[in-house]
Amino acid sequence: MSPELQKLLEAFYEKLSCPPEEKPQRVANFERLMQDALALRPDVSRDEFLNALNERLREFMRVRRKPPTMPPRA
Numbered sequence: 001m002s003p004e005l006q007k008l009l010e011a012f013y014e015k016l017s018c019p020p021e022e023k024p025q026r027v028a029n030f031e032r033l034m035q036d037a038l039a040l041r042p043d044v045s046r047d048e049f050l051n052a053l054n055e056r057l058r059e060f061m062r063v064r065r066k067p068p069t070m071p072p073r074a
Helices: 003-017 020-039 046-064
Strands: none
Touching: 003 020, 003 046, 020 046
């Protein structure tokens, strides 16, 4: 995964999971990174890019989840 995609996915995740008081800052950061990425791909619409990013975000979130802990043996 490219460092740019990693930053964009992290910003997307933070935008979705941040506390309400941090929302404007997180949204602004995500939008800035999104505009930078879209500038490199003028043939892709914002909706197409977001759809592809959503698919990557699901995988990103799955990998970030910690494995469930096993209950102690009785």
